[in-house]
Amino acid sequence: SRYQMMGTVLLNDGQVGQEMILDDDVCSCCSAYTHAAGQELMTVYRDHLKGEIRDISAVRWRNGNVVSKTPVHDDHWVINGCPSNGPTVDLTDEKALVSWFSAGSGKPKLQLGFADGTGAVKAPIVVDDHAIGYGKAVLLDDGSALTAWRSNAGTEEELLVARISPQGQILSRSLIERGSFPRWPSNYIGLEKAGDKAFVAWTDPVKKAVRLTAVTW
16 A cells, blocks of 8 residues: 655645645655755655665655655665664754664664755765664754654663764763653654754653753753
């Protein structure tokens, strides 16, 4: 069976814009992520390609009009099922930043890349080669990127945050939390920038609470 990804825009007057198909065959469980720059939006998602290839794609669109669709990177991850591990994107007028999880080479990786105007990444930066994934990333004012993700730490997991230069250097890396994380439905973490700080949020299954911590750089 096929799963379509739809898109629409909520207009200023509260009306719903034209509903349209952004992609007519996508991975069924991985969450999509959308960010806007001006009137244009970019949605990144796990595509479902011939041969059960489930790499990340990006579609640029406006209200009522799909501008372009392109693969983010050719990881060639063949998996007969949805890994439930979606990508994220952050946009400015000049650039895009995409983060995603892949096990295309047999090694689970969190990858990040600065993209061109279509969403394509020339060369991904491997942030963690034993990642669990669920990464989020934001662009900082100096052009660098901040990313947070879940990593494998033996019988436990780690919640990590790193700042990465546009040249691909890991400028800093910090441990936020070590322990267990929920598998479903709160397996994703949150990352948002506000001024000179960023905030990381996650669900703590031991304390049975959503936790929040501030990050500076």
